[in-house]
Amino acid sequence: MSDPTMSTAAAPSALSAQTPAAGTRHDFSSDTELVLAAIDCRVDAIAPIIAWNSLVTSLGKAGTPKAGWSGILMSASAAGHVVPQVTAANEYMLRTGRVSKQSLAFFASRGPGPLLRRIHQPTLIIQGTVDNLFTPSEAVANHERMRGTARPLAMAWYCGGHGTCLTDPGGVDPGALSVAWMDRFVKRDETATVVEGFQFVDQRGVVLHSPTFPPKAGLAVTATGSGRIPLQADGGSGPPAVQPASGGPNAVVNSIAWRITPGPAEVAVRVPIAVARPLTVVGAPRLTMTYSGTTPACTRLRRVFAQIVDTGSRVVVGNQITPVPVRLDGGRHRVSLPLETIAYSATPESHLELQIVGNSTAYTEP
Numbered sequence: 001m002s003d004p005t006m007s008t009a010a011a012p013s014a015l016s017a018q019t020p021a022a023g024t025r026h027d028f029s030s031d032t033e034l035v036l037a038a039i040d041c042r043v044d045a046i047a048p049i050i051a052w053n054s055l056v057t058s059l060g061k062a063g064t065p066k067a068g069w070s071g072i073l074m075s076a077s078a079a080g081h082v083v084p085q086v087t088a089a090n091e092y093m094l095r096t097g098r099v100s101k102q103s104l105a106f107f108a109s110r111g112p113g114p115l116l117r118r119i120h121q122p123t124l125i126i127q128g129t130v131d132n133l134f135t136p137s138e139a140v141a142n143h144e145r146m147r148g149t150a151r152p153l154a155m156a157w158y159c160g161g162h163g164t165c166l167t168d169p170g171g172v173d174p175g176a177l178s179v180a181w182m183d184r185f186v187k188r189d190e191t192a193t194v195v196e197g198f199q200f201v202d203q204r205g206v207v208l209h210s211p212t213f214p215p216k217a218g219l220a221v222t223a224t225g226s227g228r229i230p231l232q233a234d235g236g237s238g239p240p241a242v243q244p245a246s247g248g249p250n251a252v253v254n255s256i257a258w259r260i261t262p263g264p265a266e267v268a269v270r271v272p273i274a275v276a277r278p279l280t281v282v283g284a285p286r287l288t289m290t291y292s293g294t295t296p297a298c299t300r301l302r303r304v305f306a307q308i309v310d311t312g313s314r315v316v317v318g319n320q321i322t323p324v325p326v327r328l329d330g331g332r333h334r335v336s337l338p339l340e341t342i343a344y345s346a347t348p349e350s351h352l353e354l355q356i357v358g359n360s361t362a363y364t365e366p
Contacts, residue, residue, distance in 0.1 A: 136342070
């Protein structure tokens with residue numbers, strides 16, 4: 001797991017359009033901001049919050065449907081109009097545990113990705129470290145596409161989004177970050193303090209800052225281990241062992257998202273992760289796994305899942321879990337892939353472990 005170090009120093013999404021007299025702010029969905037900024041020269045600045053880069057990766061990482069969020073979103077939209085392609089995708093997923101080729105093509109065409117290099121306006125990307133629908137990896141992909149074109153380009157992560165914050169949220173207010181961005185680049189208020197480069201809040205509630213993203217790479221941390229797990233329905237990841245804070249502005253999201261949030265697993269291959277000195281982990285750890293396994297003949301996806309757990313606090317780091325495609329034909333195979341992006345401050349006293357598990361409340365049953 002290679003991790004860069006950082007130095008210590010994360011609204012309603014708002015789009016601002018220029019008028020002859022002064023800047024005027026309007027509220028839009030985050031991906032609307034990205035698309036509109038790419039095609040409309042009247043847009044002065046944007047601050048998209050918890051946006052996706054691709055619905056293919058955000059709704060079904062490695063072709064694995066996020067059944068937890070699918071159920072929540074379909075229930076929430078039951079009284080409204082849902083386009084038939086979405087309904088068909090959900091029904092197919094419930095029946096087979098897979099994403100159809102037609103659904104993949106449909107979702108691939110609904111995203112800002114191809115237009116991002118056309119955005120030149122000042123852009124602040126705001127994402128949630130614990131967002132497990134549109135994960136920080138989606139923000140990283142958007143940032144990579146706009147780097148060199150959107151000027152200035154900054155990014156801030158806070159403990160929120162489509163997910164429940166189970167650690168110290170700190171004092172980061174995404175709404176205030178967005179308003180300050182508009183004050184600076186729409187109202188031209190040079191006294192407004194805005195995010196520069198990259199900042200995020202860690203699990204202690206401490207805000208950290210880097211002048212660039214990605215930050216300069218530092219100490220590499222690696223861990224190795226081995227083990228066996230039965231591929232069974234019980235004992236996997238989630239729901240969490242820790243309850244979210246009651247009340248507050250995120251109470252509704254917390255209560256909805258908690259039950260599909262990853263948690264420490266009872267049945268897992270466990271690989272302890274030790275660090276020699278204090279460092280900041282931000283980015284996508286890489287998993288390399290040599291394995292063999294068998295399963296009865298079936299049509300469902302063959303997957304295991306990888307997550308990094310803070311066993312001291314009993315919280316999955318960032319609420320992030322990654323599906324890992326596997327071949328269970330009895331032969332020996334090797335897979336290497338990046339896990340979901342995380343942000344964490346580690347010390348020699350940290351109790352971290354990689355867990356390979358058989359199932360998760362976040363994803364379809366493999």
